[in-house]
Amino acid sequence: MCDGRRQGCFSFSRKTMEDRDEKVDDEDEKQKLELMRAALQMKIPSFKLQDASSKCDKLQDVDQLTLRRFLRARDLDVEKGSAMLIKCLCWRQSFVPKGFISESEVPNEFAQNKMFLQGTDKKGRPISLVFGSRHLPRKGGLEKFKRFLVFSLDKLCQRIPDGVEKFTIIGDLHGYGFCNSDLRANLAAITILQVVFVDDKRLHETLLEEIDENQLPEIYGGKLQLVPIQNA
Template identity: 45%
Template sequence: MNGEYMEQTKIEEKEARSATDSMKINEREQTQIGLMRAYVETRDPSSKTKIEEKEARRARDSMKINEREQTQIGLMRAYVETQDPSSKEVDDQTLRRFLHARDLDIEKASVMFLKYLNWRRTYVVNGSISPSEVPHEIEQNKFFLQGSDKNGRPVAVLLASRHFKHKGGLDEFKRFNVYLLDKICSRMPSGQEKFVLIADLEGWGYSNSDIRAYLAALSLVQEYYPERLGKMFIVHSPYIFMSVWKILHPFIDNKTRKKIIFVDNKKLESTLLEEIDESQLPQIYGGQLPLVPAQDA
């Protein structure tokens, strides 16, 4: 009787695992995988064992990576806490992002992280930037926050043609970027650390060009918000923007470059819908959500 119960329990556990896997794969793919699996197993029964062995190897490799990361996080934490006691208040996920930004090099990641802590303490004195500190930037109404992509990453939209230099200067622009990035990060669900940006250049011209501001924003993201950008879609890009892009490109690190996609106007809607469900996509791109100004999000 106990044997039958244990056998039934094993069957139920196996079915539960299969159900979990199915949730991760869309129905069409699941059907195709099922048909293919059934076919190859009738042709070669050993294929079932080979597939299971491959899955087991992947699981073991994943465990090794996690163990290695955890060890490095522990070593990094031990070091940075001796250099700056406030490091104790930072979670492992944050340290992990800095490690990944420096290809798991503990020394380089620690230097980067300690620089971040000092910057945060001196530049964001009150812990956050308030809207009252960036009035000219907010007045331009150029940045929007609404919805999330299929991975749960918050979606932000920048209408670049609304950006102009103003009397607030570069410092207000940088503070506005900190205000935005902090707001985006606060909207990330548990377990998610990245966001998606749609940079819309429709109507952009030389009057909007601001190289110093672009470089400042790039520096902030790469130095103080590492591994936060998940993907950036540049849409409606005019030909004249490429002269600016050539200036910016050398300052973008390789990891960030791989996340930037210039979208063909003819494939705009289909490209965005691959990443963002229609119910979460802004109306101006064929979705259902209205644009919500960042300050109102």
């Protein structure tokens, strides 16, 4: 069931933060950030979680950079940016009530040794490597996979330096077959990642366009050894 090729899939967008900065009027953005914060202060106290058991009241945890990220994600539309952020805050409060996912919650996912974190690309974005052939969907189910995904994305976000808003993921599908196929998990990942597929023949060349050799994993001709994401 495997095609025997290695492919890389990247989660980065060609449009960088700097590209967007050129199109944003600082004063206009500042005004809209204030409007967004005011709108959130009015909406969040009365915003109920899906189970209606508690309120989504985590506005105090939102800093200016987070507000700006959501505002820009909706092209400076205050209403849409606010709605997007509220949805995110309330989902996270419901799904991650402690504020983080512990390693003890997803031991089977870590045991598969399928995700690694190391290095940065040429724009300072942290790099993660995922081996699709090591994903075994029968262990733990979709909810466990989602928790593993949140743990991993939190790790990646902790590595993002000031002035950078994205990360890069290399998805290695070499050896990927029917036993690794997991439609629901794939959909869960694709909804938050922008994916570009690269054929094995151009893999090294394409990686070097975005990543310096000393930041590439050894298996792709680079200098870095693999570091499991839970150990990073």
